[in-house]
Amino acid sequence: MKSFWNNYPEIGREVEKIKKNIIKNAKCKDKVIENSIVELVESGGKMLRPGFTVLASKFGEYEEERAIALGSVVEMFHMATLVHDDVIDDAELRRGKRTIQSKYGKNYAVYIGDYLFCLCFKTLGSTSSLKRDIQIDTKVMSRICLGEVEQLNSRYKKDITIKDYLKRISGKTAELFSLSLYIGAIESGCDKKTSRLFWEIGHNIGMAFQIIDDILDLTGDSNKTGKAVGNDLLEGVYTLPLLIALRNNKEAFDKVLKEEEYSKEEILEIIDLIKENGGIEKSMEIANKYSNKAFKNILSLPENEYRDILMEITKNMLSREQ
């Protein structure tokens, strides 16, 4: 997935530096920790969030050291939440590769996540060229943790509303996209209005991204997504397509939803029911609404080459089939 930023060498180069910076930061006596972090960095993630931080930084006075540090913080925070999510989900695979907890055990995974959190804050604390205080960043971080907890709490609940779902993914996913862009903008000296616009863009991109992710969990090719089809269902996480289908035809699901292991056939049956009851179609519509808002927001940014890149990248990532 290195190719994701390859068409934009100016950003891609910085993204590679961010990867190297995270690896440098991870150096420590404990080789399992160090190697796990290297593996995470090199596991082929798109590096969307740090790429966005670099992009937004280009709208102000770009300073490489600062952009690299901020991009690293955003990605390390993301990695920490992924590692802990895998612990909670008991996940075997992530991006088609074995998870840290399946390789080194849950205990290690808990500490590796903690260590990554600490590295984030260490990097934030030691980046001398930061202009603003880190108050806003650290507040967002608590909200992201709360989003994860909300997801945990709403498992197997058929009565959560679409509003609840949107609020949950806003905390769990969209806030970090917002932060990635906002922090790049505000720290490179963009004015408040532009920075807030970046926040908004991140929100809309993040919402669309997560809804599409939740759709692909049901309809995607597991070879491409690297996850089993219906993984969320298996975990009791009821996402937008199911919630919409449930709202349209609750009775249809009465017999099929349960709080135990599903067979592959049962999963496919539920997915068919979701499709029949408009869950996928309507979810795509909602995702498109967020995408369109993001595109509109992007066009309100100052016109420059980075705006064009942001537009293309956003279109690219929101049309993904994996």
Next chain:
Amino acid sequence: MKSFWNNYPEIGREVEKIKKNIIKNAKCKDKVIENSIVELVESGGKMLRPGFTVLASKFGEYEEERAIALGSVVEMFHMATLVHDDVIDDAELRRGKRTIQSKYGKNYAVYIGDYLFCLCFKTLGSTSSLKRDIQIDTKVMSRICLGEVEQLNSRYKKDITIKDYLKRISGKTAELFSLSLYIGAIESGCDKKTSRLFWEIGHNIGMAFQIIDDILDLTGDSNKTGKAVGNDLLEGVYTLPLLIALRNNKEAFDKVLKEEEYSKEEILEIIDLIKENGGIEKSMEIANKYSNKAFKNILSLPENEYRDILMEITKNMLSREQ
């Protein structure tokens, strides 16, 4: 244990404010998280670390808001590591009360720890009156995480040296005592020499504290410690008394140490072997060495009423039988 600071109302009052501040910070929509944090705060811990932060702050220009914020950070960080340690240890009880993970499940416990980490950094980031950058604090925090991992890694290893053990508890315990005192001193404007002396005091107190804790794990009254006797042994954590006894008479332990569950009788047999082979006695000696260094350090501080309090509190905590 409220009584721990009760003889020193000037400090005790601030410690109570720190408790209230943590509870205020923990307020959030998720009532399980909020209540868990309230329970942790009110579970009767001695609040040693935040008390030390307040005490050290009194050596400089005392500013209440700042001292409360810093004390809260130190205690919330401590709480986060405790909650995650209980996840790793699968612990049922902590201070005689049910642990978060035994009450709300491991998943919740992972996120509550994460949330506490984020609250720490949020508080550090939003304390406007901080004079220094937070670089040193956040570096220590990563080292503490590494200390926990080292403990995890050295489980069931009979060949770890006493030096390894001392290094491990230095990271796991002593660094946070050092930070608690140092951060109070440096942020209230104490000079570098005094602040470094506080770091040293924290180190020696922390080392003595942990060694005594490890001795009490073997010899303590479980009604007082709130933990089962030999809990470390059960977890495969080989502490100083065992390591010393092993060094003195390795053969004696060949048949009794194993990597599976022990019966109560087996635990008592191992404890007897440790005693017979000088493990307890020599450990007490080493603990006393650290205590005496701490007392000596304290006497090098500027003479004032807070120095007397620090001396008394330190004597009190290092002579504990629980």
